[in-house]
Amino acid sequence: MFKKIIFTILSAILTSSVFAQTEVVADQSGSVETLLYVVIGLVILISVLVLLVAIYTLFVVRTILLQEQVKAETEGAEIVPEVSIWKKLSKSLTGATPIEKEADILLDHNYDGIRELDNHLPPWWKWLFYLSMVWSVIYLLAYHVFDVLPSSDQEYNNEIMRAEAALEARRATMTDLFDETNVEVTTDATALENGASIFTRQCAVCHQADGGGNVGPNLTDEYWIHGGDIKDLFTVIKYGVPEKGMISWESQLGPGDMRDVASYILTLQGTTPANPKAPEGELYVPPVATEDSTTVEEAIPEVITEEESTTAE
Ligand code: HEC
Helix, strand or coil: CHHHHHHHHHHHHHHHHHHHHHHCCCCCCHHHHHHHHHHHHHHHHHHHHHHHHHHHHHHHHHHHHHHHHHHHHHCCCCCCCCCCHHHHHHHHHHCCCCHHHHHHHECCCCECCECCECCCCCHHHHHHHHHHHHHHHHHHHHHHHCCCCCCHHHHHHHHHHHHHHHHHHHHHHCHHHCCCCCCCCCCCHHHHHHHHHHHHHHHHHHHCCCCCCCCCCCCCCCEECCCCCHHHHHHHHHHCEHHHCECCCCCCCCHHHHHHHHHHHHHCCCCCCCCCCCCCCEECCCHHHCCCHHHHHHHCCCHHHHHHHHHHC
8 A cells, every 4th residue: 555655656756856857848947846746755665654654653743652552451550541642633733722720811901801822833833834944045045046947938938939049930931921922032051951962863964963954944044944033943843844764743842941952052053064055045144134135146056946937836
């Protein structure tokens, strides 16, 4: 029975401290809080054990006393009526003077027949009072002197910080917010790295690892079949040109991945691949440098007329 009780209490305390631990992760004051929970848990555990031992001892003492009494009875001694444990307990808690002794503590004053007893304060009340004094010292030291525990203010700030970090993390994953109408070139290093790895994995078969072109066109030159703007690239990658062998990647790559790989392709502009495929499509000049229109027309290769007629169909 005892073992069962102790085991239950022990497991309850252990699980509660585990919960406390998981709750306060990623917080500076977390380890201190966890320690506090463990200490409180241990104190509760020890108090309960002490209580159990005390009750057990009481039972043992009672049994011995009963045996003594039986012995005394057989020897013909006078039997003193036994006071029950509950009466003793209530007496030690309330400290009340028994009614038959009240005369001893009656005060002299007599207010129209109303008399006053000079009772002590009940011990249970006094102990509560002493405990609250001890607690106030612990509280003062913990919260205001050594700052080992967070004040309400700090707790609030900690929570705000945690929430902001979570929001930041969520924002970073919310790349679904753009499509071909509003996509922008990214220069973020990790995004370009992601784009590069997607390119070597999924696109290099047809475009070559260096973008020089194979089944697919050369992506390092300034000539584009479908336009050289990030939005054009995004559109081609997203919807593909199935009849020409460029599949739609919408189902395999998220908007973030498609933006990353398109941005990566644009970084290949002006590089010299090992086996460049002949330019296909139109010379794409970024909007900032459009004055040189004559060279654009001259530079248009023959393929373009054929290309234009196919797209016009
Ligand atoms: C199975 C071969 C194949 C694979 C794999 C492939 N492409 Fe293509 N890609 C092509 C072909 C063929 C074209 C030319 C389409 C056309 O003529 O309209 C093309 C065109 C393009 C264009 C437009 C080029 C221009 O001149 O306008 C881009 C951008 C592009 N691909 C990006 C990618 C990306 C990014 C991947 C990987 C996610 C990829 N491609 C994977 C075959 C492929």
